[in-house]
Amino acid sequence: MRNAFPRIDLDATICAIATPPGQGGLGIIRVSGPNAIALTDRIFRGQSALLDCPGYTVHHGFIHDPASGMPVDEVLVTLFRAPRSYSGEDLVEISTHGGGVVLGRVLRALTDSGASPATPGEFTLRAFLNGRIDLTEAEAVGDLIAAKTEASAQAAITQLRGGLHEKVAFLRTSLTAVLARLEMGIDFTEEDLPVEETSSLAKRLENLKGEIAALLAGYARGRILRDGFQVVLAGPPNVGKSTLFNRLAQDDRAIVTDIPGTTRDILREYINLDGWPLCILDTAGLRDSLDTVERIGIGKTSEAIVRADGVIWIVDATRMPEDQLPPETVTNNSTPYLIVVNKVDALSSAADTDAILKRVGQSDPMHSVGPAPLLPISAIGGQGIEELLRVVAGWISTADASAREGAIAINDRHRAALTSAQAGVERALSALASGAELEIIAFEAKTASTTLGEIIGETTTDEILGEIFANFCVGK
C-alpha cells in the first residue's frame, strides 16, 4: 500500500480469508463492498434473510455451494452495515469451522456468486478511502497485522491511537510559531512589531531539531518491532552454525512465526527475546559452496552481514584459531559482533578453554583496539547459550536508544519525511547563522513544515497568518 496505488474498483465486492493459514479451531472470511450482504445471502441458509437484518447482528446457518446446492459448513455470520464497519462499507464476517479446505470452499462459493478476491491490504485501503482511518492509522493496521510479538502489537496500537499524529502535529505547531516570526519580519516590516532575536529563533529551531531527532530514534524501535532484530550467524564451514541455529530456535518455546527463508541461501527464524522479535539468520546454505574462509567476503552471506543488526561469528575450539578469524566486514563495522568459540565441550579442561580463548583473542586483527568480544559455548550441550542471548539482548537495548516509555515506532515513509524535515530545519539554522535573507530561512522552514504535514496528510498556510494576528498588534 505504501508503494503503488493499487488498481481498485470500489464498486466491486471483495472477499478474503481473514485468519492465518494452517489448521485452527475457527476460520473467518471477510466480505466487503456494496453487495457484501446480498452476495452472502445467496449462499447462506439461516432463519432469516440477511438483507433484512440490521448491522451488528450475528446469524446462525449454513453455507451452500451455489453450483451443487450442497452444504459446505455450519457457520456464524456477523453483519456490519456501512458506514459502521471496519472498511466503511457493508461488511460480512463468516466464521467457519477452521481448516483450509472448508475456508477455501466457502471462499469459492463467494467468488462463484460474484465476489472478487481481495488484494493484500485492500480492506484497510478501503477503510482509508472511506475516511474511516487516516494514513498513519492505515499504516499502523498493516503493522498490527504483521506484528510478531506483543511489543510489536503494542507499538502498532499506540500509533493506531494517533500517537504519531499527535507528535507530528505538535512539531508542526512549533514550526508554525517560528514561521510566524519569520513572516512577520517580511509581511509586516512597516509595523512596529517586536523583533525576535536571531539567537532566540535559532533556539526554537534547535529545539525542533532535537524533537525530530527523538522521533527519528523511534525508527530503530519501529523497524526492530516490525522486522525483528537481525542477527546473522556466520563463520567458516563446519563450526556448528546450524547446530547453534537449531539450538536457538528450539530453546525458545515462544517461536512466533515460521516464515521460511526468503532466499534459498539463508534460513531465518524468529524468536522472542524479552518481548523483542529476534530474527536469526543462518548462512548455512552457503557453506557448501565455500571452501575457504577468504571467500566468505562475497555473496549473500556478506550482504547479510552488512545488513545485520548484529553478527555472531562462530569458530571451532578444536581447530586452529588463526584460520577461522572474522573478515573485516564483520570487525571493521559499526554493527556489533560477538565471536563464539563453539565445541568447548570437546576440550579436555577449563585450562584448555582459557588457552584457546586467549589465542582467538590475540589472533583477532582488532585485538589491539580492544579485547575482542568472546564467548565459549557448546551448541550441542547448551553451555553458554544463556550468556549469548544476554549479549544479544544488550545489543537490542543499545540499538533501541529510544526504548524509554512511550516511544513511537515509525516506518520508512515517516522516517524519510522526518529526515527530510530535519535536514530542512538544519538548512534553516545554517541560513540563519550565515545571515541569509528572511525569505530564504522561511523557505527552508516552510519546506520542513510541508514535509511534516505529509506524514499526517496536511499542510496549511493560513495557520501562520493566524498565529501572527492572534499574538501581535498588526495594522498601521
Place this chain on the structure above:
Amino acid sequence: MTRHPHIVVVGGGHAGIEAASAAARMGACVTFISQDPRAIGRMSCNPAIGGIGKGQIVREIDALGGRMGYLADRAGIQFKVLNRRKGPAVQSSRCQCDRRLYQTAAQEDIAATEGITVATDSICEIATRGGRVTAAIGESGNVYTCDGIVLAAGTFLEAITHTGSEVKPGGRIGEPPATGLSAQLRGLGFDVGRLKTGTPPRLDGRTIDYSLCTIQPGDEPPIGFSRRHPIPISNAESCWLTYTTPETHRIIGDNIGRSPLFNGQITGIGPRYCPSIEDKVVKFAEKERHQLFLEPEGLGNHEIYINGFSTSLPADVQLMALRSVPALRNVEMTRPGYAVEYDYFPPTQLFSTLETKLVSGLFFAGQINGTSGYEEAAGQGLVAGINAVLLARGEAPFVPTRAEAYIGVMIDDLVTVGVDEPYRMFTSRAEHRLHLREDNAPERLSVHGHRVGLISTAELERVRERSEAVTRHARALADLFVPGHNLPFEGLKRQGGASAHDLLRIPGVSMRDLSSYGAEIAPMDESIASAVELAIKYGGYMERQNRQIDRFRRMEDERIPVAFDFSLLRGLRREAKEKFQKIRPATLGQASRIPGITSADVSLLMVHLHTRSRQIAAAPGRRFPSLRRLFHVKHHRLPING
C-alpha cells in the same frame, strides 16, 4: 459566439477600470456604468498604490496588459521599495499618489480607450434567461443588454457608514449606496454576507507640527511600476512618522462605549490586519504607543491621511485623541474617520474565472468578493474582464495558477477557501514566493496577456529576448574566469581564482564588485545585470522552488470534468460530498485545498476519476498516480481563526 461581445461593467473603482479597459481592448463593446462618472478612479482610503505583496500584484497587472501600474506612475509623488534590505522575492514597490491626479489619469485613460461608453446609472437588477445573463437594468429604467456583466460594486451594496452614533446610508462619505441589487441577487440564490472596513480621519496639514515627526523620504532614484509604459517620475513629497501617547489610549479607552465597534452597532466583520485604533488600544493594552504615518493626499493639497488611525469613534473623540499626539496638538480635521458596512458575496460561489456558478456570464470582482485593497480589486477586475470576453467568444478561460501569479494565489484562495474577514494579500500566502517576484512578472505573465490579446507580439518578443539575454549572460559568467590576485578572498586567491559565476554566489558580492576584481564583463543593461545577478545568486533556491512547482502542477493537471457529478461519488463522507458540490473544484489540486477535505477524500475522488477515465478510455496507457505522490503535494488549508 461573437468577436465583439457587449460587456457591462458595473462600478468605477479599481476593479471596474481594469475590467472595462481589458474588455474593450480585447475588442468588446463595453458599457461602463457608474453612479457618478466623476468618481471613477477615486481612492477611497489611503492615497497609495502597492505595498508588500501588493506591489507584486501591480507588476502582474502591468505584465498582463492592465492599467494600474501606469496610472500609479502617472499620479505618483513618492516612490519607495519596501523590504529593500531583504531578498528580491519579498521586495515590493509602493507609491504615494496624488489622489486627484490618479482620478484624472484613470478617467483620461478610460476616455481614450476605444469601445468604452460611460453611463451614469445605478444597477438594481441583473436580468437572466435560462441561467445566463441577458441585461443589467438601471434605476433610470435603462436596460443594458449584454453578453456578460462584471459586477464591481465595491463597498456600495446596501452600505452604511458609521461615525460614532451617526449612521448614514452610503458607500463612501457623501456618496449614496447601491440598494436593491443584493436583494435581487439573493433572490437568484446567491448567499450574501456582511463585512466592515474603516478609514481614518483626514487632517489639515497646515496644523501639523512636522518638527515633532520623523521624515520618511522616497527612494532616489525612484522606481516606477510600469515596465510597459515607463514615464518620467519623481519624488515630490515625503511621508512622516509619529506616535500615539498613553494619553491618546486613555481618551479612547474612556470613550470606548461610544465606538460602534464596541457597542454592538456594527455587526460586520472587519480585517484583523487593519484594525481600528480602538481595536488596537483594547486588544493590545500593553503597547505603550502605536505608529501613525502621515501621508500627503497630493501636490499642493493640504489634506493629510493619517495611516494607523482608522476609527469609527464620534468626531469629537477623534479630534480629542488626535490632539493628544504632540505633533498634532493643534490639528484640525478636514473630515472624520468612519467605518463602512457593506454586503459581499462569499466568493466560494465563483469559479476560478470569477464567473458565478449560479448565473453564466455574470462575473464578480473586487470588494464584493470579500477582499480589501485597490490592488487586489484591480487584479480581480482584470481577470474578470478578460474572462467575460473569452466566455462570450467561446474561447478557453484565463486562470492564472498559484505557481504563476499572486493574482492566481488570491483567486484560488477566494474561490476555494472563501473569506471570513476582508482578504488582503501577503507574500506568505504564496507557497511559491521565491518565484513570484516583481522583477520577473513579465516573464511569468506576458505570454497570457498576449494570448488574450492585451500584449502585442512585438512586446512579447521583447520579453523573450530579455530573458534569453539573461540566460546568455549568466552562462557567460560561468565561463568567465577571474584570476585570484585581485580577489579579497584568501582561499580563492590561493586557488588562483574562480569563475565569475561562483564569485557571485558569495553573499554580498555583486556584479559591480566583479568589475572591481578585474573581471571583464560584457556590457549589459542595468536591469539585465540585476536579473543575471539574481538568477545566479538564488539559482539553487529557484531550482528547488521549481521542483516544488512541478509537484504542484502535477496535481493541477489532474482535471475534474466541469460536469462531474460529485453526488455519484460512492463511499465519500457526506461532509466531503457537500463541500465538493459547493466548491466544484476544477482540479484535484484545488479539491485538496478545500478546508476540511482529508487526504482520504481526495484519494477517493482520484480513484473515481481514474476509474471513469479508464472506462471512457479517454486516457489509455496513462499511469495511475501513487498515493505517495498524492500526499507529497497536498496543501490542506484551514480558515484563519483568531
